[in-house]
Amino acid sequence: MLTQITLSQLSGFQPALGRSEAPARLRTSTNKAFAGIPITFSRNAEIYGEEESANYIYKVLSGVVRSCKLLPDGRRQIGAFYMPGDIFGLEPDEVRHFSAEAVIQTELIALEWESLITVDEHSGAFLSELLQITMKGLRRTQAQLLLIGRKNARERVAAFLLDMAGRSGHKDIVELPMPRHDIADYLGLTLETVSRMLAELRAIGAIELESARRVRLLDLAQLTELAR
Amino acid sequence: MLTQITLSQLSGFQPALGRSEAPARLRTSTNKAFAGIPITFSRNAEIYGEEESANYIYKVLSGVVRSCKLLPDGRRQIGAFYMPGDIFGLEPDEVRHFSAEAVIQTELIALEWESLITVDEHSGAFLSELLQITMKGLRRTQAQLLLIGRKNARERVAAFLLDMAGRSGHKDIVELPMPRHDIADYLGLTLETVSRMLAELRAIGAIELESARRVRLLDLAQLTELAR
DNA sequence: CGGGATATTGACTCTTATCAATGCCCGTGG
DNA sequence: CCACGGGCATTGATAAGAGTCAATATCCCG
Numbered sequence: 001m002l003t004q005i006t007l008s009q010l011s012g013f014q015p016a017l018g019r020s021e022a023p024a025r026l027r028t029s030t031n032k033a034f035a036g037i038p039i040t041f042s043r044n045a046e047i048y049g050e051e052e053s054a055n056y057i058y059k060v061l062s063g064v065v066r067s068c069k070l071l072p073d074g075r076r077q078i079g080a081f082y083m084p085g086d087i088f089g090l091e092p093d094e095v096r097h098f099s100a101e102a103v104i105q106t107e108l109i110a111l112e113w114e115s116l117i118t119v120d121e122h123s124g125a126f127l128s129e130l131l132q133i134t135m136k137g138l139r140r141t142q143a144q145l146l147l148i149g150r151k152n153a154r155e156r157v158a159a160f161l162l163d164m165a166g167r168s169g170h171k172d173i174v175e176l177p178m179p180r181h182d183i184a185d186y187l188g189l190t191l192e193t194v195s196r197m198l199a200e201l202r203a204i205g206a207i208e209l210e211s212a213r214r215v216r217l218l219d220l221a222q223l224t225e226l227a228r
Numbered sequence: 229m230l231t232q233i234t235l236s237q238l239s240g241f242q243p244a245l246g247r248s249e250a251p252a253r254l255r256t257s258t259n260k261a262f263a264g265i266p267i268t269f270s271r272n273a274e275i276y277g278e279e280e281s282a283n284y285i286y287k288v289l290s291g292v293v294r295s296c297k298l299l300p301d302g303r304r305q306i307g308a309f310y311m312p313g314d315i316f317g318l319e320p321d322e323v324r325h326f327s328a329e330a331v332i333q334t335e336l337i338a339l340e341w342e343s344l345i346t347v348d349e350h351s352g353a354f355l356s357e358l359l360q361i362t363m364k365g366l367r368r369t370q371a372q373l374l375l376i377g378r379k380n381a382r383e384r385v386a387a388f389l390l391d392m393a394g395r396s397g398h399k400d401i402v403e404l405p406m407p408r409h410d411i412a413d414y415l416g417l418t419l420e421t422v423s424r425m426l427a428e429l430r431a432i433g434a435i436e437l438e439s440a441r442r443v444r445l446l447d448l449a450q451l452t453e454l455a456r
Numbered sequence: 457c458g459g460g461a462t463a464t465t466g467a468c469t470c471t472t473a474t475c476a477a478t479g480c481c482c483g484t485g486g
Numbered sequence: 487c488c489a490c491g492g493g494c495a496t497t498g499a500t501a502a503g504a505g506t507c508a509a510t511a512t513c514c515c516g
Binding site: 457458462464468473482 | 491496502509510
């Protein structure tokens, strides 16, 4: 059975975590049908690379995605982590400027970009949503700019923990699916500095490290103060 | 005479630098007419502040605008400089998250945001342009993130000069309308470091400082190499 | 011509990066 | 079941880059 899937549905679709949905099929206005079956990427698998053509946008069903940019000498900046429900992969022109990789095993649903923007009848609603998503992304990136440009290591790590807590739903236990190296490249630090700042936050009683990848936030007020 | 002005015209309108155009009047589909006469802001005048409601989007006719975010203790991050032809002021929700100020005397044209997005008939074209503009801004901000997060002072200043050169049209003479402090807050540095890096670039023969606000790029290849 | 803002330069400090050693966790295979 | 191994994380010692504080210098603008 062919179902016409709109961006609204893509945007509104909240996956049932852990359970696999019945496969949906997409039929675009250009009559090219493709399977909308969730695609699975294993840990560290590349979803797309820099300079690749930007044909699809994606929504995270489960797992985590990092988007990153690499300098010739290996320095790396992570632009964002995408969590379940997040949409990513919109580009202003034909070619990617960031790559995207799965941080852990990740399920995505993909939509063909061309088919979305050429649908005249619904383009208003489509575009409005895309615009909203993109503006939110821009705002997030601008906040990140302030973080990296003007805050010290302790403030960055505290802000990161609070941000992760806010996105995960649980208010005091934060799961960190990504290694220290990824956090460092997201915050413009080294992995050693991230580790040291976590140790420091633990020392002052703001957090507790249940394991390397699981942090308990003990003192939200103090953390918020430290994050400025 | 009332003229229906579309975003396309706003976007496509290239001001004749230095000359003042005949006043245009805007009439929106909601029948609220407002003057589209270019508004002039003097040096350091605030165009809008953080937390203000986001009612208008702007296009720079002449001058330069900086958008910035301030921390409680006075640290500042400049998110972007807007030059003639640039459009700014789009926000994902009702309230501003960055302020905007004129760097030098600046002429702007303003369009009421609500009237643009509620025009159903042309919303497709409008939104498509807004989306394009926003995605370009996002890309620019992401590039800035890499710059600030992973490049050293010399690389940042070299990249800034090349960026300014690229935007100004002149390939080897760069006018810097903004003070060192603004450049520093844009690059996540201090004004002293910016000054030192310029001195360093001059010392190695990559640039020449005709005055503090006017730089001649002597060796594009070397600068590009230094910017990575 | 003078004065205030802006810019440069210098001396020193401090944060964070770098290099290196050790520790921990977890999966795998004997 | 336990020992081994490999990735990841922590911790330490040191260095380098950029920040801070302070003293001129320069440039506009009146």
